[in-house]
Amino acid sequence: MKKVAIIGGGITGLAAAFELQEKGIECTVFEASGRVGGCISTLQKDDYLVECGPNSILETHPDIGKLIIRLGIEGNKVAANLTAQKRFIVRDGKPVALPTSPSAFLTSEVFSTKAKLRLLKEPFIKPLVDKQESLADFVQRRVGKEILDYAINPFVSGVYAGDPKKLSTAHAFPKLFALEKKYGSLIKGAMKGAKERKKRAEKNVHEARMYTFDDGMEVLPLRLAEKLSYRVHLNTPVESIQMMDEGIWMVNREEFTNVILAIPGHKMPELNTPFDLDLFDEIEYPAVTSLSLGVDLNSILHSLDGFGMLIPEVENKFSLGALFPSSIFPERAPGGMALLTVFVGGARAPERALMDKDEMLVKVLDDLHELLGINGGPEFVHTTVWPKAIPQYNVGYERFLNHMKDIETNYKGIHFAGHYRDGISVSNSILSGLRVAELISNHKDTKDSKS
Numbered sequence: 001m002k003k004v005a006i007i008g009g010g011i012t013g014l015a016a017a018f019e020l021q022e023k024g025i026e027c028t029v030f031e032a033s034g035r036v037g038g039c040i041s042t043l044q045k046d047d048y049l050v051e052c053g054p055n056s057i058l059e060t061h062p063d064i065g066k067l068i069i070r071l072g073i074e075g076n077k078v079a080a081n082l083t084a085q086k087r088f089i090v091r092d093g094k095p096v097a098l099p100t101s102p103s104a105f106l107t108s109e110v111f112s113t114k115a116k117l118r119l120l121k122e123p124f125i126k127p128l129v130d131k132q133e134s135l136a137d138f139v140q141r142r143v144g145k146e147i148l149d150y151a152i153n154p155f156v157s158g159v160y161a162g163d164p165k166k167l168s169t170a171h172a173f174p175k176l177f178a179l180e181k182k183y184g185s186l187i188k189g190a191m192k193g194a195k196e197r198k199k200r201a202e203k204n205v206h207e208a209r210m211y212t213f214d215d216g217m218e219v220l221p222l223r224l225a226e227k228l229s230y231r232v233h234l235n236t237p238v239e240s241i242q243m244m245d246e247g248i249w250m251v252n253r254e255e256f257t258n259v260i261l262a263i264p265g266h267k268m269p270e271l272n273t274p275f276d277l278d279l280f281d282e283i284e285y286p287a288v289t290s291l292s293l294g295v296d297l298n299s300i301l302h303s304l305d306g307f308g309m310l311i312p313e314v315e316n317k318f319s320l321g322a323l324f325p326s327s328i329f330p331e332r333a334p335g336g337m338a339l340l341t342v343f344v345g346g347a348r349a350p351e352r353a354l355m356d357k358d359e360m361l362v363k364v365l366d367d368l369h370e371l372l373g374i375n376g377g378p379e380f381v382h383t384t385v386w387p388k389a390i391p392q393y394n395v396g397y398e399r400f401l402n403h404m405k406d407i408e409t410n411y412k413g414i415h416f417a418g419h420y421r422d423g424i425s426v427s428n429s430i431l432s433g434l435r436v437a438e439l440i441s442n443h444k445d446t447k448d449s450k451s
Ligand SMILES: Cc1cc2nc3c(=O)[nH]c(=O)nc-3n(C[C@H](O)[C@H](O)[C@H](O)COP(=O)(O)OP(=O)(O)OC[C@H]3O[C@@H](n4cnc5c(N)ncnc54)[C@H](O)[C@@H]3O)c2cc1C
Pocket: 007, 008, 009, 010, 011, 012, 013, 030, 031, 032, 033, 036, 037, 038, 039, 040, 052, 053, 054, 055, 056, 057, 058, 236, 237, 238, 239, 262, 263, 264, 267, 288, 290, 386, 389, 390, 417, 418, 419, 420, 424, 425, 426, 427, 429
């Protein structure tokens, strides 16, 4: 009989546990903290609904939607407003809307004529399939430096809080890498790929539906935990995984046939195990701080009619960018007020995320005054520091992935799943959890097949 220990009650561990439970497999989730959800954390305070971690989920795969239906929270979903499709990029000190169609691209102020002409050359540039190429080198080679500086650099800081000079195209943006490999060009590939995705009923991140839940993102882990009930053990950190016999593991004084490590990569070296987890300490997890600010709408010159504003590194500002949650979703702020979430730090300047909070706020307000015309202080401030926020899939990341595979091959019953393996987003983490549960349930072990 299979019996699975899941270490970590973030969205990966909970999704894995739910899938195992649905398949009739006994499982226990061990969560170190007093709450489920890990990075997913919603705060309701003073009539504001603040996301301390992820702000929304993108439904990139049909299994995400199916899970939400199975959990019975389809009715709690809140779709992003249409205005959220508009995204601002700071160019020469002011936010400019990013073009959303090829015709808008041609007239957009974000890019110069030179950059636009450079992009048109892309289909004629010879492919170079190099797994060790950084995203910056890849983008500069295919579409030029201006698109790297004004589109990719801010986009990457919005998704990974990362640095394109360090991130690996093959690992951090595998779909982009595959486009060049398969079609020889990003533009040709984007056009053909859209047709193929349609056939597979998959969506790319730009077409996927973005949503949250009525009481915020935490609805999802809380509902999973409710369904799992006594199987979730809070305030129960795992310190060691011991091998008792071939395929039998001891976790917190209980025996299991399988163990899923669904904790962040940087936490792995703390575990006492017969296999070496020290390597995972080398995964870069830069610090990020998010500041949620409630501001009187009358004191903001910008209309905040979009998803948010990203700030390219070349613009030399303190902040990475800001989301406009009260424009994206309803009821995030009391009447007459706007809620903004500003991000600081990341791979670009991790030390900024750890500086004194009052000093940080002054610098953030300077940026907001200059870029969005915000005058006067916020009436509401909530700061969340993430000392180790998001794993960076930097060039050379395959050594971590290979190490996971080696351990899984050599130590039967040990599995790795989560944001450090299958993609960093909430949807990637859910799919990672579902995938590992499917793998365990499909695996016929010798004892099972004899009985
Ligand atoms: C500031 C921020 C903003 C983000 N924004 C977005 C967004 O808008 N959209 C999006 O899709 N993604 C976003 N992400 C990424 C996404 O939230 C995460 O990648 C995802 O939630 C990771 O889930 P996980 O379960 O793999 O890991 P985690 O959420 O880190 O969960 C791991 C769990 O393991 C527990 N744990 C650790 N050690 C032990 C131990 N020894 N024993 C037991 N338990 C242990 C931890 O307490 C934690 O609960 C954001 C992340 C951050 C930090």
